[in-house]
Amino acid sequence: xxxxxxxxxxxxxxxxxxxxxxxxxxxxxxxxxxxxxxxxxxxxxxxxxxxxxxxxxxxxxxxxxxxxxxxxxxxxxxxxxxxxxxxxxxxxxxxxxxxxxxxxxxxxxxxxx
Amino acid sequence: xxxxxxxxxxxxxxxxxxxxxxxxxxxxxxxxxxxxxxxxxxxxxxxxxxxxxxxxxxxxxxxxxxxxxxxxxxxxxxxxxxxxxxxxxxxxxxxxxxxxxxxxxxxxxxxxxxx
Numbered sequence: 001x002x003x004x005x006x007x008x009x010x011x012x013x014x015x016x017x018x019x020x021x022x023x024x025x026x027x028x029x030x031x032x033x034x035x036x037x038x039x040x041x042x043x044x045x046x047x048x049x050x051x052x053x054x055x056x057x058x059x060x061x062x063x064x065x066x067x068x069x070x071x072x073x074x075x076x077x078x079x080x081x082x083x084x085x086x087x088x089x090x091x092x093x094x095x096x097x098x099x100x101x102x103x104x105x106x107x108x109x110x111x112x113x
Numbered sequence: 114x115x116x117x118x119x120x121x122x123x124x125x126x127x128x129x130x131x132x133x134x135x136x137x138x139x140x141x142x143x144x145x146x147x148x149x150x151x152x153x154x155x156x157x158x159x160x161x162x163x164x165x166x167x168x169x170x171x172x173x174x175x176x177x178x179x180x181x182x183x184x185x186x187x188x189x190x191x192x193x194x195x196x197x198x199x200x201x202x203x204x205x206x207x208x209x210x211x212x213x214x215x216x217x218x219x220x221x222x223x224x225x226x227x228x
Contacts, residue, residue: 049216
């Protein structure tokens with residue numbers, strides 16, 4: 001069975017600092033990997049996705065993620081965090097792009113002024 | 114823009130009531146999904162559908178049923194609401210298996226409170 005682990009439930013960073021959110025997955029075949037963001041009271045917005053090819057993928061809002069097959073990881077990064085990035089972030093894995101997704105538990109990001 | 118619309122943002126229902134959560138998408142997507150979101154647990158799949166009148170159980174179907182009579186609409190039904198079904202419910206849709214480079218689009222969510 002597939003699973004996703006986000007080890008950090010809460011992370012607090014200062015505005016302007018760099019950010020890395022961790023995601024580890026368990027999946028039997030080549031996974032389709034996603035990062036979604038949820039602002040308070042909102043639905044999920046796709047930040048980026050990985051299907052194949054270049055293991056470093058760029059997304060919206062200045063985010064990027066790196067797929068590392070050997071570590072079963074798909075960590076999300078941003079070089080300089082803005083206060084508007086405060087939200088909850090979810091990593092997800094699926095069998096194909098539009099398929100049902102298995103989500104991690106989420107990481108809540110707080111940004112200090 | 115793809116739009117997935119959930120009929121209610123907030124609902125308060127009494128224990129034992131029959132509850133309908135409605136979801137409509139406007140992109141002619143074949144696939145539709147219902148997830149439940151709880152703190153620390155992320156999103157968990159309740160039911161999904163790959164075609165009209167088709168439904169499949171997800172990871173946590175107990176206490177729920179679904180209906181898909183039209184392609185654009187996917188309804189989640191709580192036959193007899195219980196307090197442990199108090200949660201945020203998210204609907205999603207996506208293109209069929211032929212579109213491997215698409216992704217799921219989510220509605221705004223319905224926060225259901227059962228009292």
